[in-house]
Amino acid sequence: MITIKNLTKIYNSKNSNVIAVDNLNLKVNEGDIYGIIGLSGAGKSSLLRCINLLEKPTKGEVLLDNLTINSTTHNIIDITKLSSNKLREVRKQIGIIFQHFNLLMNSTVYDNIAFPLKLNKVPKLSIDKKVNELLELVDLKEKKYFYPSQLSGGQKQRVGIARCLSTNPKIILCDEATSALDPSTTDSILNLLKLINKKFNITIVLITHEMDVIKKICNKVAVMQDGKIVEEGLVLDVFSNPKTEISNSFFDKNLSIPNSLKDKFYPNIMLKLTFKGISATSPVIHELSKKFEVEFNIICGCIDVIQETQVGSLIITLNNDLDTINSITKFLKSMQVEVEVINFD
Numbered sequence: 069m070i071t072i073k074n075l076t077k078i079y080n081s082k083n084s085n086v087i088a089v090d091n092l093n094l095k096v097n098e099g100d101i102y103g104i105i106g107l108s109g110a111g112k113s114s115l116l117r118c119i120n121l122l123e124k125p126t127k128g129e130v131l132l133d134n135l136t137i138n139s140t141t142h143n144i145i146d147i148t149k150l151s152s153n154k155l156r157e158v159r160k161q162i163g164i165i166f167q168h169f170n171l172l173m174n175s176t177v178y179d180n181i182a183f184p185l186k187l188n189k190v191p192k193l194s195i196d197k198k199v200n201e202l203l204e205l206v207d208l209k210e211k212k213y214f215y216p217s218q219l220s221g222g223q224k225q226r227v228g229i230a231r232c233l234s235t236n237p238k239i240i241l242c243d244e245a246t247s248a249l250d251p252s253t254t255d256s257i258l259n260l261l262k263l264i265n266k267k268f269n270i271t272i273v274l275i276t277h278e279m280d281v282i283k284k285i286c287n288k289v290a291v292m293q294d295g296k297i298v299e300e301g302l303v304l305d306v307f308s309n310p311k312t313e314i315s316n317s318f319f320d321k322n323l324s325i326p327n328s329l330k331d332k333f334y335p336n337i338m339l340k341l342t343f344k345g346i347s348a349t350s351p352v353i354h355e356l357s358k359k360f361e362v363e364f365n366i367i368c369g370c371i372d373v374i375q376e377t378q379v380g381s382l383i384i385t386l387n388n389d390l391d392t393i394n395s396i397t398k399f400l401k402s403m404q405v406e407v408e409v410i411n412f413d
Contacts, residue, residue, distance in 0.1 A: 075128030090295035106292035163232035
């Protein structure tokens with residue numbers, strides 16, 4: 069659906085050039101809810117805005133599949149090479165949901181949702197039918213003639229989502245769509261986006277700095293740092309076994325080990341055990357203790373649910389010889405437990 073090749077975005081100023089996106093490659097499949105996470109300044113927003121050319125890339129390609137231009141459906145289009153008129157046709161098929169809603173404050177909920185349709189000169193009866201359907205979908209029928217100032221933050225974002233859907237987009241870009249909302253409202257908005265993705269098979273790309281958002285809605289994730297993607301994959305895999313320091317800072321917050329504990333158990337072997345699916349609900353530790361008759365200390369642990377799959381992590385220390393440790397590791401892996409030796413350095 070979306071293929072980005074060797075994308076670079078450089079912002080030029082009198083004193084310096086800032087590389088926001090650095091020779092980046094990314095592929096998002098049709099129907100994905102693809103999350104892009106990173107700290108402020110990582111280049112997430114610049115990347116997102118390059119997907120619909122709100123920001124023109126300095127170099128590289130943005131390839132989109134299955135979009136319609138002048139009544140003709142194209143398998144692959146490099147939108148960086150389109151004329152202004154054709155780009156406008158493409159943008160009608162790419163919706164965007166903003167962090168701060170971007171509603172017309174002097175227009176009603178109805179008129180905000182109808183606005184893109186009026187711009188496209190859709191007949192009034194068709195507009196009315198479409199807006200009422202969308203009001204039903206986002207659960208705002210009673211707010212039809214309210215103004216944005218009369219709505220809560222979550223309701224404003226629902227209006228923004230309905231407006232985004234009014235042109236029947238094939239792709240939705242979410243620019244920190246929940247960062248201005250409280251946790252409960254965030255959950256309701258994420259559930260709505262999941263429903264939209266499932267019901268209409270709309271591909272969603274969202275950027276965020278919140279790990280909980282990625283866990284609750286995305287099937288795939290890319291971690292950005294300094295304009296590059298440093299890690300990507302299925303959320304379940306990246307969450308349970310992050311490979312980079314920045315990914316660990318997002319995904320392993322519940323498993324930080326105080327230096328005092330490291331000192332206390334040095335030079336014991338410390339293992340991080342990751343349980344997914346069946347292994348998360350099996351008596352693995354009991355079987356380990358019974359089989360090897362070993363003593364171990366549990367340092368810390370946590371359990372979470374990612375994409376309806378239980379994921380648990382446990383850090384233990386063992387005071388055994390290397391042969392026994394290797395046997396324990398082999399046994400744990402046979403029980404579908406991922407094992408990582410933690411270095412004390």
